Amino acid sequence: MIAVIKNGTTQKQLDSFCEWLKSQGVGVHLSTGEYQTVIGLIGDTSRIDEDMLNGLEIVESVKRISDPFKSANRKFHPDDSVIDISGTTTVGGSIFGAIAGPCSIESEEQIITVAKAVKASGATMLRGGAFKPRTSPYDFQGLRADGIELLLEAKKETGLPIVTEIMNANHLPLFEDVDVIQVGARNMQNFELLKELGKTRKPILLKRGLANTLKELLMSAEYIMAGGNENVILCERGVRTFETYTRNTLDLSAVPMLHELSHLPVIVDPSHATGLSRLVKPMALAAAACGADGIMIEVHNNPKAALCDGPQSLTPEQFDDVMKAVNKVLTVVNE
Amino acid sequence: MIAVIKNGTTQKQLDSFCEWLKSQGVGVHLSTGEYQTVIGLIGDTSRIDEDMLNGLEIVESVKRISDPFKSANRKFHPDDSVIDISGTTTVGGSIFGAIAGPCSIESEEQIITVAKAVKASGATMLRGGAFKPRTSPYDFQGLRADGIELLLEAKKETGLPIVTEIMNANHLPLFEDVDVIQVGARNMQNFELLKELGKTRKPILLKRGLANTLKELLMSAEYIMAGGNENVILCERGVRTFETYTRNTLDLSAVPMLHELSHLPVIVDPSHATGLSRLVKPMALAAAACGADGIMIEVHNNPKAALCDGPQSLTPEQFDDVMKAVNKVLTVVNE
Amino acid sequence: MIAVIKNGTTQKQLDSFCEWLKSQGVGVHLSTGEYQTVIGLIGDTSRIDEDMLNGLEIVESVKRISDPFKSANRKFHPDDSVIDISGTTTVGGSIFGAIAGPCSIESEEQIITVAKAVKASGATMLRGGAFKPRTSPYDFQGLRADGIELLLEAKKETGLPIVTEIMNANHLPLFEDVDVIQVGARNMQNFELLKELGKTRKPILLKRGLANTLKELLMSAEYIMAGGNENVILCERGVRTFETYTRNTLDLSAVPMLHELSHLPVIVDPSHATGLSRLVKPMALAAAACGADGIMIEVHNNPKAALCDGPQSLTPEQFDDVMKAVNKVLTVVNE
């Protein structure tokens, strides 16, 4: 970490600052230039608060040289992490994760039909929303506990591991038989929830927040990992920009960038990112082409009652088509 | 609500769509133009999901004409809401709210010193962070329950009502004697927390999320109000943009815009918005000038140990100077 | 176009508004709902200014139903446009455009070496910057007219059509033998320049601005096409967001979205979008996978003098590797 000192700082102020830094357990390296004095902080600076330093009267600016994330950092863990999913499949290794299912769980018939269909098309996991974060209190909030029951039925029926979102740490007992717990974009910085998930050993699918940087995503992963749970799967699902044709702007460069910064697997959710079912296929192919470890796709079973489909849901037939095309791309990319 | 129908839609599809809409309890008004067919939805459309309609195959686009928020809507509640704060002061009426105090509560001596100082300068409430949302798990997480105890000591000493942030609904029992409960920007869409706060009757200070629209802020207020708690204070604290000199970009046009849309009071937090103590005064004056119902400012007591100050904290002397200037502006603005 | 009328509007105001609309040559369809009055504007509304309507005292909001772009609109031109490049190659048809070359033209030796190398790897066009838009007046501004001379030398040597950026319509005479004229992101809304380019019949490579929507990009294409020049190639090159690891955020969903909205070809520039050479390959593959009509990549010839490379430049060897991988992806995607 480097702190650039303001011109006009007295030697006494500088000494007092250096003393304090040493008291925090970091080494200090002073470099006095013609125009500017710069202090290098040496050692473990992960506990030094960048914002705090930045606010000191004598400090012009601060630059963190080493990353503030440790457990998630590829520098200290060069090999890709492979997350085991209940002994049934993995994410991050040689298996491309394909997580599919409906936005909301609606009925036993619905979830089992979808589960069977997506399994037949090559899905490795089943997703389904039981607890639904909705912008409006007047919108459907999900079947909640009943939804998880139905998801477990579908798991029993098909053998597919299940992924579903948690919104409240108090609900954790309901997730005992859930294979992967999802943290939604709006809860990416719900640190109290992350801490509780860090105490479990469940795989956590952590979605990037609407306006969060990759560094913040990795720091949220760090919250979970600092608690001892290293089973984190990162998920890019689009960020908020000024563009209005698509719901969010899918940031696919996040995939190779996260792979460079971290050893954790990275999957892509083209359904929520674009909000438009007709963009799901091209974006799923692009995700596979740029090295994603998996995709997460909304699939709904009832094309006749299309009225209840989310705008971004595929039919099972469309999902089958996407999977065939994705597999072709994977073949040439992994050659 | 208006739905623009895609060209090429068959009469049968259209009829089936209109039938379904009627089954949802809304009236339907069909307008067939030369180039485009448009359906008007009449009646209470607040339960119709805009995203869902938008995703239907036959729908080109959707426009909501009436606002999706009801309880927070000025149309149905023309008069300004005045939030009573434990019978001691108000926010939203003729009293300009001035909430001041340290970012983090550190010690009894600190919080009481600051409380006395800001009260002398005209603060109407004391703030202090007990539970601290931090991007990094390695940063100081606040004194937590002990912090609230110290805050209550300061309240007893000065009579100032206290404001502090909640991060977990399970902590609510600790907030029994807290006068105003703050929901931080990162939890603005923590809907499970909002629902729990809707069950209380405490004033809730709801901060706008980093990348949330004013409509989303009002929908989050609606979550609290739908539970029966109408005591919501909105807070603009800067949004995330590409600019890097300031931590966030303070959106002061939110103040008159929110006043137009809603009857709820609106305060401004220039400390977090800019992240720079030297910008707090000009932004506090600007907030007062454009009609804010109050300001929220970080004040720290120990200029000698400036190292522990947040970058955006004022000294009590600086806060006093800000209050004097703000009061002058208020005088001419309210003339 | 639909205008929602404010409650409280008098019949007289409404009548006067409708009269005025008719005088502008559009039909008017009035729909009076229980809560809201809505006016539908029928006919050619492309000359009605949405912002102007929106600002009228009696108007609550406005929604444009038909697109404001005509010449670029796929609705009126369902087939893909294929842009002929000097009879040598095309963009938008069955040939995948591969435009490669250095950020800045530096010397005859440099540009000819790169031209030969990229041609050998399958590039269909040579790019090179002669006029360089630089944020700082103190940075290198390009070889300007001399740069174009060198580019023409390389064209003569290799037969590759050439692409280079224009910053000033007064320079048009220098571009007489240039095959494709590029408009950079910063000039996407330099309407005076676009109008002049509309008078030529040269293919124009129009880059999306840093913070411009797809609709604005298409409106800028419309400026060129309205002048009679239909040879427009759109280029996605990343938009500005809050993310800092990458220079910009590449918006690949723009590719299928633009294909849906317009018949114009769409290429992708992964070099400028990411600003990092190590992200160019994965993003080029992703672009090919999601249906782009071509890519534009920075290639520099002198790996030994790597110091002068732009951060996003590839060596000819790296470009060759990218092209091989892209071609494999194209094979399976076009199957």
Place this chain on the structure above:
Amino acid sequence: MIAVIKNGTTQKQLDSFCEWLKSQGVGVHLSTGEYQTVIGLIGDTSRIDEDMLNGLEIVESVKRISDPFKSANRKFHPDDSVIDISGTTTVGGSIFGAIAGPCSIESEEQIITVAKAVKASGATMLRGGAFKPRTSPYDFQGLRADGIELLLEAKKETGLPIVTEIMNANHLPLFEDVDVIQVGARNMQNFELLKELGKTRKPILLKRGLANTLKELLMSAEYIMAGGNENVILCERGVRTFETYTRNTLDLSAVPMLHELSHLPVIVDPSHATGLSRLVKPMALAAAACGADGIMIEVHNNPKAALCDGPQSLTPEQFDDVMKAVNKVLTVVNE
């Protein structure tokens, strides 16, 4: 400027890098830490390209310590610049600049009526659009040369100095009698235009681009100043964000921030920033309260033909009310 070197860099690479830096005329200070090697660049680094360094294979990241702008920098010019406007008024000194007038010049009667009205209310300059940058080629493009003629008539009639926008350096001869030349947001990085304006000695009103940082705004000012024209007035007019209620998001913290970074005067345009006439007054008051050197406001003369008003225009009566309120705020702020 500081360059952090990647781990794994060989001594030979490091030596070669240092040699090259010295050949560019900057001194080099090497600091080898336990975890990281850092190179400090000493001397005039304004000609070193940050992006280029950042892209070198051996460089992990770069931090510029000194600002890249020189002429606009307050460090080298501590006193506020006062821009003389044709000997009639100033911007940046003790006079608060009040620039008012219609968005588009429509007729002699219109512009003269508005000019007289705004002068009576205290405007110090008259604005009016002759050349209009419009997103759509089908929208009204302004009266162009004729508009400037009418503006000069109004100047003759009232004595008010005039401000109008230039879109093309070729039009400069038409601006000979214009007092202040405006560069619009879309042309903020039209560097060819800026260079031409640098050759004049006219005051230039430079508007911040829709998505440009304050540093980029100052670098564009630098383009003009590097040509010898030091008469630059900066203008904040809102930036593009995700918010949709307002057209742009007015960034008022830019005012004190620019004052800290630069000696150039800063004015605020609340009309374009918000796009809503009813937000102009509160934002004008806020601008005055936070230290702006002036405001720029759209005023239209014909409330009866309100249909042609831009959505953000005030009537002369409303402008008079704004000026009275602004003057009161200025009185207490400047006490």
